[in-house]
Amino acid sequence: MSARHGSTARRAGSVRSRVALLALSLALGPLAACGWHAGLAAPPGARTVAVTFADNDTRVPELEVEFTDALNRALLDRLDLDLVAGGAADLVIDSRLVDLRRRGGVRDDEARLLESGVTIVVEARLVDGATGAVLSTTRRSVASGFVVGPGLSPATAPGEPLAQDRVLHNLADGVVLDLFAPLAYGDGSGASAAQGTEPGGDGPRAAEGGPAPGDQR
Numbered sequence: 001m002s003a004r005h006g007s008t009a010r011r012a013g014s015v016r017s018r019v020a021l022l023a024l025s026l027a028l029g030p031l032a033a034c035g036w037h038a039g040l041a042a043p044p045g046a047r048t049v050a051v052t053f054a055d056n057d058t059r060v061p062e063l064e065v066e067f068t069d070a071l072n073r074a075l076l077d078r079l080d081l082d083l084v085a086g087g088a089a090d091l092v093i094d095s096r097l098v099d100l101r102r103r104g105g106v107r108d109d110e111a112r113l114l115e116s117g118v119t120i121v122v123e124a125r126l127v128d129g130a131t132g133a134v135l136s137t138t139r140r141s142v143a144s145g146f147v148v149g150p151g152l153s154p155a156t157a158p159g160e161p162l163a164q165d166r167v168l169h170n171l172a173d174g175v176v177l178d179l180f181a182p183l184a185y186g187d188g189s190g191a192s193a194a195q196g197t198e199p200g201g202d203g204p205r206a207a208e209g210g211p212a213p214g215d216q217r
Contacts, residue, residue: 040078040180042091043128043135049081050089050129054122058100066165067097067122070172078176087129093179095124100164102154103143116154117145120167126179138178142170 042049051071056064071093072083081091098121105116125137144166146159154160 041183042079042081042180043183046090047082048084048089049075049091049093050084050086051075051093055096058097060100063097063100067168067172070168071095071175074172074176079180089129092127092129093124094127095122095175097122105148105154113148115145116148117143118160118163118167119143120171122171122175124175124179136179136182138175140171140174140178142167
């Protein structure tokens with residue numbers, strides 16, 4: 001397959017993924033009214049929310065589709081709002097995947113890589129759909145480790161996709177909490193920031209200012 005045909009196929013696959021995700025979001029939206037929610041409060045008068053497709057500044061294709069799906073599901077779990085498309089929404093969430101890094105990991109006495117990890121950084125904001133005013137913002141970084149099998153690199157280890165999935169869902173939950181909790185508790189600052197940790201870990205895995213020692217992009 002030529003490079004041009006490969007590029008066309010990737011674009012077509014991305015479009016199909018986005019269409020499928022939009023259809024899934026609209027299908028799940030009405031279920032929010034009859035499900036259980038964590039009790040976060042939306043701004044007074046807000047009944048609908050739209051999630052734009054995340055911008056993807058990483059080198060991992062389709063990561064924005066997976067994160068947008070996780071964000072839609074986190075909203076349905078935590079808020080009594082209907083998911084709708086685009087300009088019809090009372091609230092709009094914009095997000096951007098800023099970076100994905102792999103850390104150097106743990107090696108044995110023969111320098112074979114045994115364990116690695118992935119860190120993803122995301123920024124998001126909650127916008128008033130009518131006025132365009134930014135109601136709250138957040139920046140989050142979450143990491144998760146995984147085992148690297150014999151003779152494999154972090155990029156080819158079967159544990160990396162699972163680690164990415166854990167991180168994306170953790171990020172989505174955190175973003176929803178960051179964007180709506182200040183509104184629920186009357187924080188008038190209009191902004192929030194958070195640094196995540198590895199699920200099950202005991203502290204931050206990477207600073208926001210840049211890659212931790214041994215990290216790989």
